[in-house]
Amino acid sequence: MQAPSEQNYIQQLSIDCVIFGYQEKQLKVLVPKMNFRGDFWALPAGFIYQDENIDQAARRILEGRTGIKDIYLEQFRVFGDAQRTNLQVLERLVQLNQEKLRDHWFNQKEFDWITRRFVSIGYYALVDINKVVPQKSEMDASIEWCPIKELPPMIMDHNEMVANALETLRLNLDQKLIAFNLLPQTFTMKELQELYEAIFDKPFARNNFQKKMLELNVLERLEKKFTGAANKAPYLYRFQPQG
Amino acid sequence: MQAPSEQNYIQQLSIDCVIFGYQEKQLKVLVPKMNFRGDFWALPAGFIYQDENIDQAARRILEGRTGIKDIYLEQFRVFGDAQRTNLQVLERLVQLNQEKLRDHWFNQKEFDWITRRFVSIGYYALVDINKVVPQKSEMDASIEWCPIKELPPMIMDHNEMVANALETLRLNLDQKLIAFNLLPQTFTMKELQELYEAIFDKPFARNNFQKKMLELNVLERLEKKFTGAANKAPYLYRFQPQG
Structure with a gap:
């Protein structure tokens, strides 16, 4: 993750991506696990540069995690609860990983930036799983295709996001003829x-x-x-x- | 409109509302016309308070323009082009209405705030047109139910927003059983x-x-x-x- 700053990114606005793949007769979601003490699972996410369309930002985030450019993607919902913040997650992360965080991550200004309320735009993506080579970010210990029925508890509202993305996928499936992107x-x-x-x-x-x-x-x-x-x-x- | 400020609202994030009604066998949209020289038509819009859910913000904006609380509403898309800004509209408005604006609206700080790039969350609403008493805001000359086929050219991407809302309404109509909200x-x-x-x-x-x-x-x-x-x-x- 690049150090967030007011100048580069739109504040208090993020993108979270539900990347669907299909394998062994199961619908799967690409889920990174963070490289810290404690089990922190989180959807691939990122911020929006000031000079970047939101769809471009989503494509950049998706390419970073899948290694491919031409991806079917679609907004499915905005998550905007007033209490929606990384604060609890980050506090627990700091508590469990003091040394590591002190060495590598987040000065106070960045911590303040990232723990404000965030409104997040949810995108889902459909990929041919055979074409994807999952990419760890520098904050990840691993990144895995996880069957949607066996998802771990993720941070914040990320499990709800997956449920919502699946609901939208089902609604859209016939009318938009998009299932083929998974095959x-x-x-x-x-x-x-x-x-x-x-x-x-x-x-x-x-x-x-x-x-x-x-x-x-x-x-x-x-x-x-x-x-x-x-x-x-x-x-x-x-x-x-x-x- | 309240004077925008960093402290009150999330920056660079707005809500635009497409309010659908049905009358005389026509689908209509509620469209305010701004009280300035020049023809400025714009969808009902607003910002999100720091302590407010985005859905609450949309309901507040909708209630302000329709006078009713219990409204069927749904997000339909986020509009987030990198070039999406009020700047051209506001500049033209200032040019045509110098005196009026100087007396009533926008000091320089507010002008700067409102002319930055804005990402906007589009909501559409379905109302029983007979229950609505359209409300002008303090910036409006009038507010009218306009047949969707006779919409005036609105500011920024607002006509595209209506087209998009209509497309989503059509997609959702059977599966979500929402048409009845218009009757x-x-x-x-x-x-x-x-x-x-x-x-x-x-x-x-x-x-x-x-x-x-x-x-x-x-x-x-x-x-x-x-x-x-x-x-x-x-x-x-x-x-x-x-x-």
């Missing part, structure tokens, strides 16, 4: 259905699902997938919006 | 259909529409509407979510 370029109908089942956490009927997806008119059917058993091989599809 | 407590199926047609700006087939609405399982059928012609009178309905 490799080609996939079978079964794989697509498993993705939807992971996101909605419920089973879909195979025939209905296939019918609905084909009616969207955005799937291009390719050759059959090579499985060794040619006559039962499923078709591969590719997302190809019309017009 | 009086009871309405006929035809009136409900006309509302949907106004929002989506296209006709719906009567039978399909009625079937779809009844399947939502949120309409309670009441007595027939008194029209004088008893045998052709339509039923009245009331929004009544189950469970």
Whole structure:
């Protein structure tokens, strides 16, 4: 993290990112663990430079943690409780890690800056998990893809943020045709259905699902997938919006 | 408008409100016109007190302009271009209204505060237009319900904000069952259909529409509407979510 300062960044405004990936039939979220004593899990986050659009800021933060540039991202909500502040987290962090913090982080002015009330813009991102090489920031001990059902307790309202991002993802999924951002370029109908089942956490009927997806008119059917058993091989599809 | 100051408000963060009403088969937006020389139309807006949740701030701003407290409101997007500032608007306003501004508004410090880059949280609100008595602020010459198809050119990105709010309203309309906030407590199926047609700006087939609405399982059928012609009178309905 760069030392925050009034001159560089908009004050009291931050961005938090819920980065969704899909793997082993599970929806996952990219979660860094901070490199301090005590278990501090926090969503990838950052601030907005004075000369930077908010979407650019979100892309910069996302690229920093995923190593990729072209990411589907969308605002989902602003979190703006009057009591929303890092103060308790930072105080506990200082308490547990005095020496480390004294050596590396936060002079008093920076501590004051970062413990004020913050309004945070929540973005969610959808990535092809195979393309991402998760990047630790200098404050992280590790960064992991965590199944959404097994998320650790994170700092502040970050668990609520994930729940909210998931809710928005579900609402948007059909209307905005965005699920494909979570898949490799080609996939079978079964794989697509498993993705939807992971996101909605419920089973879909195979025939209905296939019918609905084909009616969207955005799937291009390719050759059959090579499985060794040619006559039962499923078709591969590719997302190809019309017009 | 109260004189803005660093101590009271979060800096560089504002709220803009798109207040939707429905009247004479038209979707309308509540638009104040500022009391200065030159045609300055602007969405109802305000800032966020340091000790105030952002939703509370939006409710305060909405109540100030509509006179009512219980309003359906929802964030729809944050507008955060790096170049987003009141500077051009304020400069033109000063140029055209020197005397008036000198007498009443903005010392230099306030001018500097309000012409910095602002990130703005867009909220849209749905109201029963019959319950609203539009309130001018001290900076307004008038405040009017304007059909969404006849909006004047507003300052900054406010026309884009309305377009965006409308898009979100359309996306949310079925899934969140919110259209009823625009209607009086009871309405006929035809009136409900006309509302949907106004929002989506296209006709719906009567039978399909009625079937779809009844399947939502949120309409309670009441007595027939008194029209004088008893045998052709339509039923009245009331929004009544189950469970």
